[in-house]
Amino acid sequence: GDTLFAGSIGRSDFPTSDERTLHRSIRESIYTLPDDTVVLPGHGPPTTVGREKRTNPFVRGA
Structure with a gap:
């Protein structure tokens, strides 16, 4: 999906987007996976x- 890109992240400037939720999703879901x-x-x-x-x-550092 559009959560994490190589060197970037998904957009959080849409009306229903939330930058904190995006960062939390990356930190708690993706960054818990093996390197x-x-x-x-x-x-x-x-x-x-x-x-x-x-x-x-x-x-x-997120």
Whole structure:
């Protein structure tokens, strides 16, 4: 889906979007997976959970 991309995150500027909920979903759902888990975003190249934890500026340290 459009939650996490390689180096980015999904949009949270829609009327029913909530940036805090998006960050919480990434932190509590995706970032709990093993670092070598492959993520296949809805747009862009594949990535891994570990790579996003280390390099994604939108959720680094989230």
